[in-house]
Amino acid sequence: MTAEVDLYGVFVSPLLLYAVAALVLTAVLRRGLSAVGFYRTVWHRALFDLALLVIVLGGIVFTADFLGTM
Numbered sequence: 001m002t003a004e005v006d007l008y009g010v011f012v013s014p015l016l017l018y019a020v021a022a023l024v025l026t027a028v029l030r031r032g033l034s035a036v037g038f039y040r041t042v043w044h045r046a047l048f049d050l051a052l053l054v055i056v057l058g059g060i061v062f063t064a065d066f067l068g069t070m
Helices: 014-035 045-067
Strands: 005-007 010-012
Touching: 010 014, 014 045
Parallel strands: none
Antiparallel strands: 005 010
């Protein structure tokens, strides 16, 4: 993860792009978990959402490193 992404002359860390992708994916997962009633079994919803975001971000970074992108 040493390369930077050039967005119209602005160099952006790939981690920022991964974090945005993880945020979008986490929002979709949160909506799905809420629809099936999963949050009734969760003790602290905000803490669970933060942990879910970190896990999804870790998965995205691991997958990107495994595939060799960016």
